[in-house]
Amino acid sequence: MLAADFGNLQRDVEMVNNSDADWFHIDVMDGHFVPNISYGMPVIQAMKKHATKPFDVHLMIEKPERYIEDFAKVGADIITVHYESTVHLHRTLTQIEDAGCKAGVVLNLTTPVSVLEDILPKCFMVLLMSINPGFGGQKFEDITYNRIKKLRRMIDEQGLSTKIEIDGGVTDKNIKQLVEAGADVFVAGSHVFKSENPTETIKQLKQIANS
Numbered sequence: 511m512l513a514a515d516f517g518n519l520q521r522d523v524e525m526v527n528n529s530d531a532d533w534f535h536i537d538v539m540d541g542h543f544v545p546n547i548s549y550g551m552p553v554i555q556a557m558k559k560h561a562t563k564p565f566d567v568h569l570m571i572e573k574p575e576r577y578i579e580d581f582a583k584v585g586a587d588i589i590t591v592h593y594e595s596t597v598h599l600h601r602t603l604t605q606i607e608d609a610g611c612k613a614g615v616v617l618n619l620t621t622p623v624s625v626l627e628d629i630l631p632k633c634f635m636v637l638l639m640s641i642n643p644g645f646g647g648q649k650f651e652d653i654t655y656n657r658i659k660k661l662r663r664m665i666d667e668q669g670l671s672t673k674i675e676i677d678g679g680v681t682d683k684n685i686k687q688l689v690e691a692g693a694d695v696f697v698a699g700s701h702v703f704k705s706e707n708p709t710e711t712i713k714q715l716k717q718i719a720n721s
Contacts, residue, residue: 511557512537512548513699519553522703523560529712533566533588535677535697538581540571543595544643551577551584558585566695568616568677570643571595575602582609590614590637590675593621603632614675618643619651623661633672635695636661641678650679655691662692682711685719 511534514522526534534557539548558565564587571577574591575598581589589606593615596602606613614635615626619642626636638657641648658674665672675695676688685696698715705711 511535511699513703515703516549519557520560523557525708526712527560527562529709530716531563531712533564533695534561535699536565536567536586538567538569538571539643543572543592544570551580554581554586555584561585564588566590566675568637569595570616575605578602578605578611579609582606582611586611588612588614588635590616590635592616592618592643593625594618599629600632603629616643616677617657619653623657623664626661627664630664630668630670630672635673635675637675637677638693639678640676640680643678648679650681650684655687658688658691658693680715682714682718685715686721689719 536554537548538550539546541547565585566588567581567586568590570592572595574595578589589611591602593599603613612634613632614637615629615633616637616639617623619639638654640650640654654676661674673694674692675697676693677697680696680698681701688696702708702711
């Protein structure tokens, strides 16, 4: 939703409601962990009033443990936190679960996936950044494919059902290759909202991913 028209947010929320998208992806940025500032609890709460699908809330903020309960209260269904942003990751994931949400971990572009080996059983989802976090509209980084493959092997070796989410530069040109590498969930912002027909673009992405 970072790429949505904030002047017509209800309209864009309803577009997603009526599309083939499964979730809303909500990027929260604090101007410290990443250089940009996006939106916080009041805007998410306003979106939730009109949304009919789950909220996947991606916290690009320092010390996210300070705000877990607040984001849960305003409508988060899934909360993902950056491995690099919290000192006590296990405790933070437990906090997310205790707040009634599904818990996930995000890795920056060059953080090795191996750091998650021991925490994977606690992860509903792992989000791999395929760009440097902080701004929409960036070009997809090809190193992501091998990172997905490594993470998929780790998940399969442990017999887990942890989902792999990709965020950054996802388009109709690379989504099939991302699926083949082992990814399950795809965040498409600029590619959708800057297209002439966002609903049709979402449909096309789903069709390519499932083909």
